[in-house]
Every structure is written in C-alpha cells, then in structure tokens.
Amino acid sequence: MSDIGQLTEFDIIARYFADIDGAGHQPSVALGIGDDCAILSLAANQQLAFSIDTLVSGRHFPDDADPYQLGQRALAVAVSDLAAMGAKPLAFTLALTLPSVDSQWLDDFSRGLRLAAGQYKIPLIGGDTTQGPLTITLQVHGSLCSQAVLKRSAAQPGDAIFVTGTVGDAAAALAVIEGRLVVDQQQHEFLMQRFYQPTARIEVGQSLLGVANAAVDISDGLLADLAHIATASKLAAMINVDQLPLSAVMKQVIAKPQALAYALKGGDDYELCFTVARDNITQIKTLAQRLSLPITEVGIMAAGSGVSCVDDHGDDVVIDIAGYQHFTQSE
Template identity: 45%
Template sequence: MPLSEFDIIARYFAQATPGREDVVLGIGDDAALIDPPAGQQLVVAIDTLVAGVHFPLETDPYDIGWKALAVNLSDLAAMGAQPAWLTLALTLEHNDDDWLAAFSRGLADLAGEYGIQLVGGDTTRGPLTVTVQVAGYLPPGQALTRKGATPGDEIWVSGTLGDAALGLRIAQGQLQADDSVKATLCRRLNRPEPRLALGIALRDVASSCIDISDGLLADLGHLCAAADCGASLHCADLPLSSAARELMSADSGLGDLPLTGGDDYELCFTAAASRHGAIQSLATQLDCPLSCIGLVEAENDIHCHDPDGQIRNISGHGYRHFNESN
C-alpha cells in the first residue's frame, strides 16, 4: 500500500531536524506554536524550487533537500539573521521511499548544522516542487538591507563566483571537465553553503547586502536601484576558484559567467572604505574569502572594467523568470 501524506510526514520529516526549546508545538497540528526570543525582530524568507527550472530532473534528491533549505538560509544571511525554524511544502508526482529518504536526509543534515527545526508544512501530489520557508531573528534595527549604499562605498563579495553556473553547464552536458573539476563545480551548484556567520558579523559593518542568486550583475543591480546609485567593477578582481579558472582559460566564451551566472549564493555587500581593514579581519576570523571588487558610484549604471581599463560589453545580466532568453 502506498504511503499517505501523513505517513510520509511521520516517517521522513517529523523527527528529522533538531528540537528547539522555543518550539511549543511543531509538526502534527494545524499550525506551529513558537516562543520567539524576547526583544528580537522576526525575519522570514521563502523560496520555491521547481524540477526542470531550478534543478535538473536527474539531480540527486539529497542535493535537492539540501539546496531547498540552503537558498532560503542564504536570504537570512543577507539580512544578518540567526535562523531558527522552517516549514516545508513538498509536491511529489509519486511517493518513492528511496527518493524521500535521501531528500529528507539532505534537508535534515543542513538543518542540523544550524540547529533549525522543521515545524510544519504540507505534502501534495503533482509535478515535483519544493517550497521552504525559513524564519529567524535579530536585534531590532540591526538588519542588513538592500538600501544603504552611498557613492564611495567599496563593493565586496564572499567566496568565488561563477562556479555554480559552470556546474550547471557540466550537468547539462554543455561542458566537459575532468572528474575533480566536475565534482568541485557540481557540488557548488548542488550544495551551496549559506554565509550565515558572515551575515551576522556584517551587521555593524556593511551599508547594504544581498545574496547572489541570479548573478552578480543582476543582484548588485538591486542594491544600486535601492540606493539610487551605480557601480564600477574591476573584472580582474572577481574571485575565481581554480576549477573555474581551468575551464574559463580553455573557453573564452565563459568569461562573463562570474558576472552573470546564478546560484552562487555568496553575499555581495557594500561598506565604507574606512571599514576595509575590519572586513579583511573578518575574512581571517571566519575563514571566509572576501574580495573587494569595485566601488559604488553616483551615476546610475554598472560599468565593468577589464584590466586594460576598457569597459566590458556584457552579454546577459543574470537569470530572470518569465524571460524566454534564459
């Protein structure tokens, strides 16, 4: 007999994540009851992943579970929030025990890293779709937002750029790579690491912040639009992994991916030039690479400068839903 939605919840999700003392009532009732920390503001984010749109159909279910949570935690990181609770809405074409077991492990493993409890959700039948909502908290007035950059601020990014976009092309059979490079880039695509510790550390440092989900240019564009300003980027300063450098050196057509490729889930933030040293210290303290890649400008446009000083003509500006050219 196939499992009902209630059986699925009980078997794979009810006890999958760590328990928290602030959860009064979790899975098993019409809604969850939570005692949020006194004197803290709640921060809530939600994202949906659709099979064939946000991940290839053949993606390992463990990776789908991991990534569904990771992309939401990246949003909390961009706000400087401490994550605490999550809900899951899962739509399945059919209930496959092996798929569910792997998916729930991926979700639970990442939740366990940060002490996040699954407190409810929904399970339905239909095309494979995963919606995760996360909630966390932070002290009032300390949230990082997209608005706040001013001309003269430095522009920083965490980690490396373009890895996930290269990994997607490898997964889709558009690029060939040796096993080591393939494993590195596909892991960056399928198991992003949310920069939560960095986001919290930036509360008193950054003037604005966003996570890079649709590509650096697209997401930096949101920061600039919110502050009514522009940016000047130095392409030579864009941080690249050795795996990305290897592929890009062999194919000049890949050169714009660090600017336009999505799914990196790194943080892009701005800060006053006077905080440069403090940010470098954070990189060491958190063991998190941070690179200064440009400056906020008064002019409402983003210019990308090649090493010779010429402005690069970029093909594409990141992922957009409902855009047929993606």
C-alpha cells in the same frame, strides 16, 4: 517515481520528516510539527525575518537530480536569504509536491534535508505534502535585532563592494550538467558540490551587522543582484572584472571571457555581495581571516544609477556572452 502503497500525508511526515530538528532543540520553537500551526517565540527587541523559495523540477534543477543532494540544496538556497539580512535561523517549513510516493527518493531527500538542517541548526516545524509535478517550497524564519539589519537600500557613495567565496561556479556546473562543458572527475565533483551544496553564509551575514551598509545574496547573478542594491540605494555600482574571485577550476577549464560571463551573469552561487564604508574595510579583512574565507573587494558604489564594468586599466568592459539560465521546460 514508483508508488509504494497507501501512505497518507501524515504517514510521510511521520516517517521521513518529523525528526528533522536542526541537530538540537531550538528554544524559539514553542510548538512544532503536529498542530494546525507552529508557534515561534521571539526575545525582546527581536524581529522575525522570513523568506520563501520554490524549486520546480526541470526549471530550477534537473529532473534526474540526486534527491540527497537536492535536499541539501533546497534548504541552503532558502537559508541564504536569512544570511543576506544578517538573521539567525530559527525554523523552516516545507511544502512538498510529489508525482507519486517513492520510498527511496523520500529517504534520500529527507537525509539531505536533515544534514543541511543540522548544518544551519534550523528545525523543520511544519508544512504540507500533495501530489503533482515535483515542486519543493521552503519558508525559512529567522530572528534579527530590531536595531540591526542588512538591507539592500542602505549603500552609500564611496562604499566598497565585496563578494564572499567565488562566483560563477554554479553556472559552470550547469554547463557540465547540460553537456556543454567537459571536465575531469575532480573538477566535476567540485562543480557539482558548488551547485547542489552551496553554503549559506550565515556567520558572515551576522558578522556584517553594524559593519556593512547593504547586502544581497547572489542567486540571479552578480550583475542582477548588485543592481538590486544600486536601485534600492539610488546609486550606481561599478565592478572591476579583473578582481572577480574565480575558483581554480573555473580558471582551468573555461576561457576568461566566458568565465567572466558566468561570474557576472550566472546564478545560484548563493555567495553574499555587500557594501562597506572604507573606514570598515579592515574589519572585513579580519573577518575573512577569522573564517578562512575569501572575501574580495570587487568594486565601488557611486552617485548615479545602474551597474557598469571596467578592467584594471579603467576601460569599460561589455559582457555580452550568455551566462546562467534557469532550466526551461521542453516544448
């Protein structure tokens, strides 16, 4: 990055971030940017849900990532945690560590961040900037009715397991970024969109309150994240690999064994995985139609422990092909 002069921390905030208001006033924000602390007000019977995510250049995204796309990705990744709990976004804070001050990078990054903030109607209310290796940390805040929340620990034996959207696309995108997979221009655009502009399923999460029993967002891969539900709920989970929702691009460019590995062990899709009592499955189908979003039944919760995979014939399936790995620092 090139230096543009003696901009202070407050200059950077005022120039690039002070007007990221989530496309409108958020009544829960009693005090935003400008004081030592921001203040949020909650309605009666509401609880505050909050989560923090850190993205490090070279580990969570390529060093040469497009800052406009990176701004969108950074916020979507954080907001996805609110979606998994069924929370309504209220506000977020940003801690940004920069190697140096680059006006073009900051302009592009803040535009991407502003676009995502408008999409999720979540304003920026504070944060911090400092110098160092490029690191982006966002803390998101949301509200929940104290009587309704999605947890990982509430799955029940016999629950059906569902997944929104398609899975494995981000792992395939990483293969393209690293030169391990060659695709045409249209396929490239689709995969990059899935990696840099994932959709936090906020409306799905809120619609699942009172319908689903347990939920998690798919950040580390379906197997790993479903294992969180299984462990917290003291149950076993079984996935039918032939039911996994794969995108048309995945089916076109990747052989089935590797596609299944990406879908099961890849990460960064930020779709929701949740469990539902069989009596409520009709409501899930209605939700999928209302949102025009694929929501696919992929397995079942049962007594026991761990996560296993089978095919349509009921035969055990062992996934031993490496899927998604975070970017690693070069030695």
